[in-house]
Amino acid sequence: MNNLTVSDLHVRRDGRNILDGCSAEFPAQRRTVLWGPSGAGKSTLLSAIAGLIAPQSGTITLGPQILFSAADCIDVPPHKRRIGYVFQDLALWPHLTALEQVRLVGRSAGLDVAGAFALLESVGLGRMSGRRPGQLSGGEQQRLAIARALAGKPMMLLLDEPFSSVDRDTRESLYGLIRTVSPQVAGPTIYVTHSDEDAQNLAEHAVRLTEGRLVG
Amino acid sequence: MHARLEFLKSVPLAVLLTVAALPIFFLAGRFAVLSTVDLSSLAPTLAFAVTGAAVSAIVGGALGAAAGTLEVPGRRWAVGVSAALIAAPPAFWWIGLTRLPGGFGSLSGSLSGSGVAGLVLAPVTLLLVLAAAREIPTNAYEAARISLGPTRRIVFVLFPLLRPAVIAGFLLTTILLIGESEIPFLFGFRTSMTDAITTFSQTFDAGRIVPVILPLVVTVLILGLLMVRPLFTVILPASRGDRGVVRKPAGAIIGAGMLVLPVLVALSLGGFAWAAISGAEGAWRRLPLGMSTVTVSIAEPVTCALASVGLILLTAYPARRSPAIQPLTVIGLLLFCVPAAVVAIGWIGIGQAFGGVSVAPAVAYVSRTLGLPALGFLIAYSRVPRSLDDAARLVSMSPFRRAWSLVLPLLAPSLAATAALTAALIFADRDVASLLLAPGSSRLMLNFYLLSANAPSAVVGVTALIVFAAGAAVIGLAAAGPHVLRLRRRE
């Protein structure tokens, strides 16, 4: 099973313990909502799982594979962890069209043009493949960010409060999209939020981060 | 471990800047042997530079504030034409003015020279103030508009917000004027720079000018350090949310004020055109300019500017997240503050120490201007949301491809502006060319100065117009270079 296990993770920044002995298991092919107050370290935990920051100590494993181990000096680079990540500000590359964003990420997973089109179709962006992010609405940008995250056939899907700035109707449709795509991911889907509504609509499993530690 | 790795990634940039600083080390080494300084011309140098910088700060600051906060018809054109002044040195514009009938040529002395030079360099402060105005939080200024009258709003809200830009413009202009040698020659007064160039030209001994140069170099380095903080406050983004002032219509007086610098450009170019048309008949047909001179004069600054940008990208990009990137950028900026003639003399000294090896002007150009692309890269990268770079790191591709396809295209506009500015400064150079050019080589700007001394006015006029056109070509080509980062492959 491709469960994600985080053990005794410590991240320290600017003299402050952001993650203070964080441990939890995120089950494969299930949606886990990670929630907690602002400043609890949720985004930091996601960044550590993605390999974007290096913890001071602890381990991160995905099934049998060790992604990070401070004791054993193992730190798999981000692009080799096969992660789909939807950032809080979406992080869409402004100079690339929707199709190009998806194809670029999907190249390593063997995604060809037809596959990229199909993926965009599946998120409702089939007719907008030639548009750049600046030419898409807020909801369309969200869908593109999700499509891009899925393009590389990731082993896990990480979403960092991606729907915080969209209206209710759009959010409802995006909930449905997440519920549809998350079973396609071999590992866990981790959704960071501080919204009860998000948690109610998406959670199959929940953990709470408080003062750098996970509970639940 | 990661912190150490990030630090190590900055080593290539550090090595590059160390090599670029070799001329300074060489001159400092000669000072260690001689241990004497000559401060006799430092005071008049500072008087000239500070006065000119004050003119630049007042004129440029006022125009920048107006352009940044008020709606003036033709504002963009006025700013664009004003910025053209930076494309050529102060002496170029002054010589144009003196070709007009009616008395500009009667000005002389340090005060007049400061005024002319300060006015020509006013766009430096103007552009910095404009950039600062764009960073003003919109709501903050709107709140000031609601609660304060115009005068109080300017004094207590606008000026404090623009003060770092004015200070940075003042200090940068002072640094540029300390290195200015042609205006003092034309206006008939001494500065450290004129003494240094004259002494070196008389002796061709780098060591002999160290007593004059060293106080000058120390001064510009101190001013450069003082400039870092206000400059970085202006150019590095601080606030999130909406920025830039909502413009209100300006009055006629302010609209007319925006035309001061464009009129200066027009008058100077008009002076050259007047000379070209009204000079000795047929003289303009005797232009001693070849196509190869024009071509090399355009190609060299473009190539050197793009080489500077390329070297910085190669060394600074891997170190973009290193804590050392900002200090190294500061060092690059300080290197840029050292006058070009001093850098050239340092390289000549190094060449002499190795048995008379000739150093190409391109070496001096690139070594001196590396600081500009370093600063441009820092500005550009700091404005890219970190998440975009993070998202790129998650994509499975080679680091080179990742940089080329995903991150560098985001930096292209800033790098294009940097390349254009670097190329313009190299094109406008006279000192490096006169000191380092091999026999048989010539450059447009150097030829212009040589001709302006003795050739008929018509020849000078036509040459100047060719110089101006070539300068525009240099800026356009240099700016186009980084746009290759945005070249796209069809899917």
Next chain:
Amino acid sequence: MPRANLIVGAALLVAVVACQGKPASNASTGGASGRSVVVYCSADKEFAELIFRAYEARTGVKVLPLYDTEETKTAGLTARLVAEKARPKADVFWSSDTSRAVALVDQGLAARYVSPEAATIPDRFKSADGMWTGFGARIRVMLYNTQKVTASEVPRSILDLTKPRWTGRFAIANPHFGTMSFQAAALFVKWGDAKASDFLRRLRDNGAVIAAGNSDVKDRVAAGRVDVGILDEDDAVVAVRDKQPVAIAIPDQDGADALGTPLMPNVALLIQGAPHVEQGQRFIDFLISAEAEQILAEGDAAQYPLHPGAAGPKLLPPLDRIRVMDVDYLDIARRLPAMDAAVRNIFGL
């Protein structure tokens, strides 16, 4: 094709063309293949180019010139030649300043070469041992602003510039450089150190305006910033041809004991250890020939040929009707240091 591609392509094309446009020179020697000659030249670029292009057209040999700057003139090039003594880059030195060029002979920088073209040049304008040869001479003149000074009011002698009526109304170029230094050193030879120093002191006390160079003197007179200036005839001729409100007068011509005005030949030197000796010799042959002198006499160069019988510049009297200062050029060269020290002392320059 995207516009950016076109622009970048144009840039690359320019760069390629530029590389081909560069002279095929060896950077370490400053010279080139056998079909080129390196000339360090303190003559005005506009005039020198006429000679270079004529030589290239005739022989197919490329001339690679290095010019001075207006501020330092010949002094800059001579300093460079001295600095390069161990590894000369120049083949020929064409100097517009007789004295500083001749001074290089004492420093061992000149190589002996007696050109066949020098045979008809009078002996006083060349060295007997072939170390230097003079050609295409200029005289020192006064240029006056016709809107401020009439022909009858113009100073008759440089000594008149020490009189109160000319206080602050005249300009001279910096006496450390160029032909002004030549004239000043000539006075040191003619009058002796004491009298010459006293003259310079009285010029200073009478408000002499020190200009950056001869062209600056010309510009100041033409603009009316000063009424009178001392400069070379070619700079004066440029102002006249530019239709400025100026006229030319030749000083120190009156009376049997008149001082006379300095006559300053250009000087051609073959550099000791030149990279291309033969090319240098061939170029000197052309440079000092009657043909080259004729080129320099015509147009704005306005220089007097030294070959007998050749026509002089049109705007000036013929040389045989001008009283020139009777001084030895080698003596002038040897008085330069004393003159330099006095100028530094008196003018603080």
